[in-house]
Each structure stands twice: as C-alpha cells, then as structure tokens.
Amino acid sequence: MEWLWSALAIVCILEGLxxxxxxxxxRLYMLQISQQPSNQLRQVGGVLVIIGFISLFYLNY
Structure with missing residues (x-):
C-alpha cells in the first residue's frame, strides 16, 4: 500500500510541473483540451489507462 502513496505523490509532482x-x-493547452469532443477525450483517457496498466504489469513482473 505504501507504493500507492508514492505513486500518487509522483503524479502530483508531474501534474504540478x-x-x-x-x-x-x-492555460492555453487546457483551453484547447476543454474544446475537444467528449468522445475524443474518452479515447485518450482509455489509452492512457491501458498504457498505465500494461506498464504496471511489466514493472511488477
């Protein structure tokens, strides 16, 4: 469980940079993202989640 807190801390650092x-x-980047269609944002989010799961799988085995 300790690794989860470390991972969340790293995410906070990266997101804050x-x-x-x-x-x-x-700010301009966030404005452009907010104007994208919801389906496109879902696809990007889904791909990122899949990449994250695959990365965790390979890092742990």
Whole structure:
C-alpha cells in the first residue's frame, strides 16, 4: 500500500510541473483540451489507462 502513496505523490509532482514552470502555455493547452469532443477525450483517457496498466504489469513482473 505504501507504493500507492508514492505513486500518487509522483503524479502530483508531474501534474504540478506544467502550471508551475509554464503557466501561460499550460492555460492555453487546457483551453484547447476543454474544446475537444467528449468522445475524443474518452479515447485518450482509455489509452492512457491501458498504457498505465500494461506498464504496471511489466514493472511488477
């Protein structure tokens, strides 16, 4: 369970780098993403989840 907290901490660090280092570009990027169709966002999210599960599988075995 300790690895989960470490993983969440790393996600927080990575997610915070954009707004910290390049806030104006990050804001424009978020604006562009918010204008994408919901189906496209679902597809991107699904692909990222699958990549994450596959990565975890290979890192643990």
């Amino acid at each position: 954009g707004p910290l280092l390049i806030p104006n570009r990050w």
